[in-house]
Amino acid sequence: MKLGIVGLPNVGKSTLFNALTAAKAEAENYPFCTIEPNVGIVPVPDERLDLLARLINPEKITPATIEFYDIAGLVRGASKGEGLGNKFLSHIREVESLIHVVRCFEDDNITHVEGKIDPIHDIEIINLELMLSDLEIIDNRLQKVEKLAKGNKAYSKEFELLNRLKKAIEEGKPLRSLNLEYDEINIIKNYGLLSLKPVLYACNIGEEDLLDVGKNKYVDLVEEYAKKEESQVVVFSAKIEAEISQLSKEEKEIFLSELGLKESGLDRLVKASYDLLGLMSFLTAGPKEVRAWTIKKGTKAPQAAGKIHSDMEKGFIRAEVINYKDLLECGGMAKAKEKGLVRLEGKDYIIQDGDVVLFRFNV
Ligand code: GDP
Numbered sequence: 001m002k003l004g005i006v007g008l009p010n011v012g013k014s015t016l017f018n019a020l021t022a023a024k025a026e027a028e029n030y031p032f033c034t035i036e037p038n039v040g041i042v043p044v045p046d047e048r049l050d051l052l053a054r055l056i057n058p059e060k061i062t063p064a065t066i067e068f069y070d071i072a073g074l075v076r077g078a079s080k081g082e083g084l085g086n087k088f089l090s091h092i093r094e095v096e097s098l099i100h101v102v103r104c105f106e107d108d109n110i111t112h113v114e115g116k117i118d119p120i121h122d123i124e125i126i127n128l129e130l131m132l133s134d135l136e137i138i139d140n141r142l143q144k145v146e147k148l149a150k151g152n153k154a155y156s157k158e159f160e161l162l163n164r165l166k167k168a169i170e171e172g173k174p175l176r177s178l179n180l181e182y183d184e185i186n187i188i189k190n191y192g193l194l195s196l197k198p199v200l201y202a203c204n205i206g207e208e209d210l211l212d213v214g215k216n217k218y219v220d221l222v223e224e225y226a227k228k229e230e231s232q233v234v235v236f237s238a239k240i241e242a243e244i245s246q247l248s249k250e251e252k253e254i255f256l257s258e259l260g261l262k263e264s265g266l267d268r269l270v271k272a273s274y275d276l277l278g279l280m281s282f283l284t285a286g287p288k289e290v291r292a293w294t295i296k297k298g299t300k301a302p303q304a305a306g307k308i309h310s311d312m313e314k315g316f317i318r319a320e321v322i323n324y325k326d327l328l329e330c331g332g333m334a335k336a337k338e339k340g341l342v343r344l345e346g347k348d349y350i351i352q353d354g355d356v357v358l359f360r361f362n363v
Pocket residue numbers: 007008009010011012013014015016072105106107110204205206207237238239240
C-alpha cells in the first residue's frame with residue numbers, strides 16, 4: 001500500500017518525510033528502512049499491540065506498515081512538462097492515495113514559491129495540475145471511444161462516463177469528489193487518473209500554534225475546502241515532528257505530555273492514511289510474535305488468512321476469534337475460552353477491527 005506525499009516546494013514535505021522515516025528508530029528490532037531516498041516504510045502505530053505484548057510477552061512485536069513516497073517537485077505547469085513535471089506526475093500514478101502537504105506556517109525566512117501564504121490557492125495549483133493531466137487522458141480516450149460507442153453498449157456507457165468526468169474537470173472539480181459507483185471506477189481504473197485518488201490534506205502549522213490550533217487562521221480554510229470534496233484534514237507541525245522523531249519512545253511520551261498532547265501529529269497522520277486507504281488490521285498473538293496484519297475493510301476470514309500464508313487460505317477450516325479487549329480482560333486465551341468468549345467463525349465471517357485471530361487449516 002503506497003501513499004505519495006505531494007505539495008508545492010517549501011511547504012515541509014521533506015521535513016515530514018524525514019520525520020516519518022526517522023520514526024523507524026522506535027521499532028529498533030525491525031527492518032523498517034528507507035528503501036530508496038524517497039521511499040520509506042513506516043510502521044502503523046497500534047497501541048493494541050503493546051497491550052497484547054504486555055500480556056503475552058512475545059519474542060517480537062510486528063506492526064503493520066505503509067509505504068510513503070516523497071514526491072517532490074510538483075509545480076505549476078507540471079502537466080505541461082514544466083520542471084520535471086511528467087516524471088512527478090508518473091510517480092503520483094504509482095501510489096494509491098495522496099497526502100497533500102499545505103503550508104499553514106508563517107516564516108519570512110522560508111520563501112513561498114507563490115509569493116504569499118494562501119493554502120487554498122496552493123491546493124488549487126496542485127489539484128489543477130492533476131486535473132489537467134486527467135483532462136488530457138480523458139480527451140484521448142474520448143476520441144477513441146466515440147467511434148466505438150455507436151451501437152455498443154459497453155463503449156457508450158464509457159463514452160457517457162468520460163463526458164461526465166470531462167465536464168466535472170471543466171467545472172474545477174477533482175474526480176475524487178464525484179463519488180463514482182463501483183462499476184464506473186472499474187471502467188476507468190487503468191487510465192491512471194490522478195485527481196481520482198483519495199487525498200488527505202496535511203496542514204503544516206507553525207510550532208507556536210500547536211497548542212492552540214484554533215489560532216491558525218489557515219487551518220479553517222483548508223478544512224472548509226476539504227469538506228466540500230469529502231476529504232480529511234490532519235494538522236501537524238513538521239518541524240516539531242522532526243524533533244520528536246529523534247527521541248526515544250519514553251522521551252517522546254514525556255515531550256508530548258508536556259505539550260498536553262496524547263499523540264504525535266505523525267501518529268495521527270499515519271493512522272489517518274491507513275484509514276484513507278480503506279485498510280484495517282487484525283491481530284495474531286502467540287509466544288513467538290504479536291503482530292498486526294493489513295487487510296482491506298470488509299475482508300472475509302479465508303482471505304485474511306491468506307495474508308499470513310496462501311496455504312492457510314487454501315486449507316481454511318475456521319477462525320477462532322476474540323476481540324483484543326476481551327482477551328486482555330480475561331488475562332489470557334485459556335480463561336477466555338473458559339468464559340466462552342472465543343468464537344468459532346467460518347468462511348463468510350468478515351474480520352472486524354481489533355479481532356485477535358487464530359486460523360485452523362488443513363495442510
Ligand atoms: P519541501 O520543499 O516541501 O520538501 O519543504 P522542506 O521540508 O524542505 O521545508 C522547506 C523549508 O521550510 C525548510 O527550511 C524547513 O526547515 C522549513 N519548514 C518546514 N516545516 C516548517 C515549519 O513547520 N515551520 C517553519 N518555521 N519552517 C518549516
